[in-house]
Amino acid sequence: MRRKNPAKQLFGTNGIRGVIGRDMVPGLSFSIGAAFGSMCKGCIAVGMDTRTSGESLLRALKAGLMATGCDIVDCGVLPTPALQYIVRDDFDGGAMITASHNPPEYNGIKIIEADGTEMADEKILKLEQRVFSRNFKFQPWNKIGFEIRAPHLIEQYIIGIVRQFPSGIGNGMLVIVDAGCGPAGTTTPEILKMLGCRVLTVHSNPDGHFPGRMPEPTPKGLAALSELVVSCKASFGVAHDGDADRAVFVDEKGNYIEENQEFALFVQHICEQQKGIIVTPVSTSQLIEAVASKEGCSVMYTKVGSIYVARTMHSLKKKGEKVIFGGEGNGGLIFPAHQFCRDGGMTAAAMVSMLASRHKKLSEMVARLPKRYMIKDKVSCTTAQKVLDTLEHAFFHESIGHTDGLRISRGTTWALIRASGTEPLIRIIVESNTRKTADSLYHELMDVVSKNLPD
Ligand code: MG
Numbered sequence: 001m002r003r004k005n006p007a008k009q010l011f012g013t014n015g016i017r018g019v020i021g022r023d024m025v026p027g028l029s030f031s032i033g034a035a036f037g038s039m040c041k042g043c044i045a046v047g048m049d050t051r052t053s054g055e056s057l058l059r060a061l062k063a064g065l066m067a068t069g070c071d072i073v074d075c076g077v078l079p080t081p082a083l084q085y086i087v088r089d090d091f092d093g094g095a096m097i098t099a100s101h102n103p104p105e106y107n108g109i110k111i112i113e114a115d116g117t118e119m120a121d122e123k124i125l126k127l128e129q130r131v132f133s134r135n136f137k138f139q140p141w142n143k144i145g146f147e148i149r150a151p152h153l154i155e156q157y158i159i160g161i162v163r164q165f166p167s168g169i170g171n172g173m174l175v176i177v178d179a180g181c182g183p184a185g186t187t188t189p190e191i192l193k194m195l196g197c198r199v200l201t202v203h204s205n206p207d208g209h210f211p212g213r214m215p216e217p218t219p220k221g222l223a224a225l226s227e228l229v230v231s232c233k234a235s236f237g238v239a240h241d242g243d244a245d246r247a248v249f250v251d252e253k254g255n256y257i258e259e260n261q262e263f264a265l266f267v268q269h270i271c272e273q274q275k276g277i278i279v280t281p282v283s284t285s286q287l288i289e290a291v292a293s294k295e296g297c298s299v300m301y302t303k304v305g306s307i308y309v310a311r312t313m314h315s316l317k318k319k320g321e322k323v324i325f326g327g328e329g330n331g332g333l334i335f336p337a338h339q340f341c342r343d344g345g346m347t348a349a350a351m352v353s354m355l356a357s358r359h360k361k362l363s364e365m366v367a368r369l370p371k372r373y374m375i376k377d378k379v380s381c382t383t384a385q386k387v388l389d390t391l392e393h394a395f396f397h398e399s400i401g402h403t404d405g406l407r408i409s410r411g412t413t414w415a416l417i418r419a420s421g422t423e424p425l426i427r428i429i430v431e432s433n434t435r436k437t438a439d440s441l442y443h444e445l446m447d448v449v450s451k452n453l454p455d
Helices: 026-039 054-067 080-090 121-133 151-162 188-194 223-232 259-273 287-294 306-318 344-358 362-367 384-394 435-451
Strands: 015-019 043-048 071-077 093-097 106-113 147-149 174-178 198-202 236-240 247-250 277-281 298-302 323-327 373-380 399-401 406-410 413-419 425-432
Touching: 015 026, 026 054, 026 093, 026 106, 026 121, 043 054, 043 080, 054 071, 054 093, 054 106, 071 080, 071 151, 080 093, 080 106, 080 151, 080 344, 106 121, 151 188, 151 344, 174 188, 174 223, 174 344, 188 198, 188 344, 198 223, 223 236, 223 247, 236 344, 247 259, 247 344, 259 277, 259 287, 259 323, 259 344, 259 362, 277 287, 277 306, 287 298, 298 306, 306 323, 344 362, 373 435, 384 406, 384 413, 384 425, 384 435, 406 435, 413 435, 425 435
Parallel strands: 043 071, 043 093, 071 147, 174 198, 174 236, 277 298, 277 323
Antiparallel strands: 015 106, 093 106, 236 247, 373 425, 399 406, 406 413, 413 425
């Protein structure tokens, strides 16, 4: 049976986001801090990315937390996974001011639980209820929280990644890092140098105006990185999104590696070394399953969103299952030996390790992957659920899954049709091993969709 999720009103798949001065204002940040502080006790680690609005939102958030009795450790500007790592080791929770890959006018908040994962849906709903009803447990004068600043804690994260790999594994490998003027400018180059790489950087200065490129690392935005990789004869280039929980790559020829292919390269490498379960959302390319099953490993699918992947991996591990890797087809990869969240710095380090052990060029490794053809589309629609119901009826004879939206499987061809959680849209993904079969299912679906759109 299809399960309906109770709707989160403020928070989306990865925290709350909004345009500064319009829907994301310090008053809302204060309310979220006060609501979070009313739900937990103890010491909360906070941090932010490099956005111009970060400081004002962070101060408001801290005011809400302290007024409700929480002590604060401010870690300053750092990647989201760095804060998650710090929280998991030493704190009762965390809050990160970031809008990840969104343009500069956006900002947002991610709430982190004591185990370092993003707050689960049930608790987010309770937090939202407190914000809407202004149900805050403000404390008297002698129970107000205090704050200390601890920018040095970022070192724990850097060392935590470096310790995952044999000493000097980089062995002089030349790598170019594009931090996109985000917080990874102080972490990823340092991590790679400590692994023994030679590192050059582009857009490594923290700047919330994003003068080099937008926070979303697109092939177009990474032109400078590609040029530098080729001209310097580097082994690869790595780029991060605005809070560095994702990493994408260009090969030694300057070509952008599609993120499902990136994921598949790591799956292949990890599955050759250990057997177990890979966790990924239903929106990910079947390339992952093809590569994993060839190595005798299995794939478990979740709803779309890294938080579902991370939490599924965590619960599998608790049950004693061997979960070896997870992630999404967008450069957000989770290495469970390190921590249960997407981590761009860790992904960059893992690429160094993979190249060092395989003695092949990155472009050669990509070229050997099986070919898949993916079509992604979106259709404006105010009656998304009705259209999904009609599609399910029209394709009743096919194999249908309800992990998230509607997933239609037809041998090596599949489609995912979902209602957007934040906009009046239907998102459609179709994938197959040939362009012809992908096109065919796409047109069949669009035929039904277009006939059932409201006038
Ligand atoms: Mg991000």
